[in-house]
Amino acid sequence: MVSRVIPVEPFDLVIFGGTGDLARRKILPGLFRRYCAGQIPADSQIIGAARSEHDATEFRAIVAEAIREFGGGKACEDGTLDEFLQRIDYVTVDARGDTGWSELASKVRKDLINAFYFSVGPGLFGDLAERLHRYDMADDDSRIVVEKPFGRDLATAKALNASLAKHFDETQIYRIDHYLGKETVQNLMAVRFGNMLFEPLWNSQYIDHIQISVAETVGVGGRGGYYDKSGAMRDMVQNHLMQLLCLIAMEPPAKFDPDAVRDEKLKVIRALDPVEPHHIVRGQYGPSADDDGFRTHVGDPASKTESFVAMKIAISNWRWAGTPFYLRTGKKLKARTSEITVVFKDAPHSIFGAEAGRHNNELRIRLQPNEGMTLDVTIKEPGQGGMRLVDVPLDMSFAEALGPNVAEVPDAYERLIMDVIRGNQTLFMRGDEVEAAWAWTDPIIEGWQARGEVPKTYDSGSDGPTDAMAMIARDGRIWREIKL
Numbered sequence: 416m417v418s419r420v421i422p423v424e425p426f427d428l429v430i431f432g433g434t435g436d437l438a439r440r441k442i443l444p445g446l447f448r449r450y451c452a453g454q455i456p457a458d459s460q461i462i463g464a465a466r467s468e469h470d471a472t473e474f475r476a477i478v479a480e481a482i483r484e485f486g487g488g489k490a491c492e493d494g495t496l497d498e499f500l501q502r503i504d505y506v507t508v509d510a511r512g513d514t515g516w517s518e519l520a521s522k523v524r525k526d527l528i529n530a531f532y533f534s535v536g537p538g539l540f541g542d543l544a545e546r547l548h549r550y551d552m553a554d555d556d557s558r559i560v561v562e563k564p565f566g567r568d569l570a571t572a573k574a575l576n577a578s579l580a581k582h583f584d585e586t587q588i589y590r591i592d593h594y595l596g597k598e599t600v601q602n603l604m605a606v607r608f609g610n611m612l613f614e615p616l617w618n619s620q621y622i623d624h625i626q627i628s629v630a631e632t633v634g635v636g637g638r639g640g641y642y643d644k645s646g647a648m649r650d651m652v653q654n655h656l657m658q659l660l661c662l663i664a665m666e667p668p669a670k671f672d673p674d675a676v677r678d679e680k681l682k683v684i685r686a687l688d689p690v691e692p693h694h695i696v697r698g699q700y701g702p703s704a705d706d707d708g709f710r711t712h713v714g715d716p717a718s719k720t721e722s723f724v725a726m727k728i729a730i731s732n733w734r735w736a737g738t739p740f741y742l743r744t745g746k747k748l749k750a751r752t753s754e755i756t757v758v759f760k761d762a763p764h765s766i767f768g769a770e771a772g773r774h775n776n777e778l779r780i781r782l783q784p785n786e787g788m789t790l791d792v793t794i795k796e797p798g799q800g801g802m803r804l805v806d807v808p809l810d811m812s813f814a815e816a817l818g819p820n821v822a823e824v825p826d827a828y829e830r831l832i833m834d835v836i837r838g839n840q841t842l843f844m845r846g847d848e849v850e851a852a853w854a855w856t857d858p859i860i861e862g863w864q865a866r867g868e869v870p871k872t873y874d875s876g877s878d879g880p881t882d883a884m885a886m887i888a889r890d891g892r893i894w895r896e897i898k899l
Contacts (some may be wrong), residue, residue, distance in 0.1 A: 423836040425456040425527050429519065429552075431543055432534035433463025433474070433505065437562065439481040441593075442534060445829040447482045450499045452825075454833060457498075462522055463505045464515070474505035510539045510546075520550040529553065530835050532560040537571075541578035548582045558835050560589045563654050564645065565844075568860075569853040576846045589835050590844040594655045594753075596827030596834075599786040601842070603662045603755075604671075606780075606788070613778075614667070616759065619738040623775065623892075626741045626756040627659050629782075630748040630897045634700065634875075635712045635722065643713035646720040647697075651744040653856045657684065658844070659782075660740060663755060664730055673840040677848055684851040688729040690859055697863065698723030698880035699870035700747035706875055709747075719863075721870045722746045725883035727890070741887055741894070747875040748897055753782035756895045767802045774804055779895070 428446075430438050449455050463474050479500060504522060508515035523529055531547060533540055540561055547553040559579070566572030579588055594600060607614055616622070629651060635642040642650065661680035668675035699722050702708030710718045723745030730740065757778040774793040781787050789808045796805040825833065834842060871880035878884070878897050887894055 434465045441828045444486040475500045529557045544582040593827040595842040596831040623760045629744040629753045639713040647724045686732045694727040696725045696883040697721035697870040701872045703875035755780040
């Protein structure tokens with residue numbers, strides 16, 4: 416199967432923070448891969464902008480090095496890389512001053528699509544938005560891309576929204592969450608709304624519970640200062656896991672339209688019940704043979720910040736009343752994996768007797784690694800006397816099912832940046848959606864602080880705190896094993 420690539424219209428993309436880590440690891444290599452795929456027109460222009468003193472030649476060398484290191488093995492022969500670098504320019508700018516802005520304005524062409532990627536801290540969003548208008552670079556058709564964290568609570572999220580709204584309409588603001596650009600995440604909607612097999616069963620009558628797990632093997636590393644102020648709740652649950660929850664739980668939108676989809680996601684967030692303290696487990700990984708532990712990395716021997724969160728969530732609407740959602744995410748766990756498991760209820764009556772055991776169907780959606788889906792179905796165990804039942808997987812790995820060219824499918828950042836150029840906001844968070852998520856999250860965090868709760872210590876390379884296992888076990892359920 417060969418992916419069909421549709422070129423976008425010519426554009427000018429300015430990357431503020433163009434010398435930063437995100438630009439080097441994700442944005443620039445992703446743009447190069449899209450150029451290699453024939454999706455970026457040759458007359459497009461990519462301009463890096465940052466405080467660092469570089470000329471265009473020096474920045475092109477930085478871009479070339481980043482592509483060779485993080486480009487994912489894409490071939491650079493036949494002059495493709497040199498061609499791409501000719502589309503690269505650079506301007507030294509001061510986000511809070513006037514240095515470089517006139518020069519940058521002279522390079523941005525007003526007769527093309529203009530997009531501005533704010534690959535910087537949120538404290539600079541308002542300054543950049545104001546200067547784009549002061550120097551007449553932005554108009555009603557311009558787009559801006561802003562990275563998370565979009566605030567650290569409801570108050571700061573509202574302030575950020577207000578600062579951007581002074582200069583840009585909501586239809587011009589693209590709040591990026593790379594999880595929504597993953598192929599499998601988008602397939603959630605295709606599986607649900609494109610198959611008669613699933614959607615009639617997608618409710619509390621047939622589904623026992625749903626698990627969403629995002630596990631990492633790495634620790635906080637060099638992000639200790641940021642992470643100690645954030646924690647897993649702000650860094651992962653409020654955005655990544657919340658978005659996955661919305662896509663799993665939302666009602667069918669009237670059409671595949673940006674606002675129709677986001678309207679339904681917003682309804683899910685507003686239907687979330689407050690979470691009781693005994694339905695949340697916080698954890699913090701301790702020291703191990705290969706790691707000094709969370710508190711050493713963040714530089715605070717008494718830190719109460721969590722590196723792991725597990726919780727039981729209820730959605731109070733007709734579709735999901737009585738069906739719990741179990742979410743967990745953590746660092747320094749035994750495997751790197753992101754997976755959604757939909758556990759269907761047992762058959763109401765077994766004709767095979769007690770010896771056949773209990774069996775239910777599970778749909779597992781793997782986001783990483785090895786993107787794909789597995790549906791467990793119950794069959795007769797071959798070669799056995801009597802009617803002995805066994806669960807077997809119907810496994811669809813994208814790499815196997817779609818052939819070798821699946822590797823050419825854009826990664827999350829590639830897809831989302833191209834959606835910005837197309838003007839498609841379906842996979843981006845809307846301002847009211849972000850605020851609603853913080854409105855639900857804030858009381859949970861405030862409750863921890865008011866009670867002075869200390870996270871449970873767990874071993875690196877484990878499944879997390881044992882209390883998380885006990886929490887779901889109280890309901891007669893178990894977590895799906897964290898494994899590759």
